[in-house]
Amino acid sequence: MPTLVDTSAWIEFFHPKGAARVKQILASALHDGIVVTVAPVLTELLVGLEPSRAGDARAIERLRALE
Numbered sequence: 001m002p003t004l005v006d007t008s009a010w011i012e013f014f015h016p017k018g019a020a021r022v023k024q025i026l027a028s029a030l031h032d033g034i035v036v037t038v039a040p041v042l043t044e045l046l047v048g049l050e051p052s053r054a055g056d057a058r059a060i061e062r063l064r065a066l067e
Contacts, residue, residue: 001034002034002035002036002064002066003029003034003035003036004036004037004038004066005026005029005035005036005037005041006041007041007044007045009022009026010026010041010045011048012026013026013027014049014053014056035063035064036063036064036065036066037060037063037064037065037066038065038066039065042060042061042063042065045060046060046061
């Protein structure tokens, strides 16, 4: 079943001191290929990423987006 991940969960996932449980759940969902997103969340993530995190940006852009 697809799982829509909100921006707040992504922030926890990418933050070095983010909640370990959120990181674990999201990593598992990504591994299972069930994560989906929507355009506003993609925009928030890509705008908020530091340039040094280009690899993360490429991974985010590959997420399946709902229309």
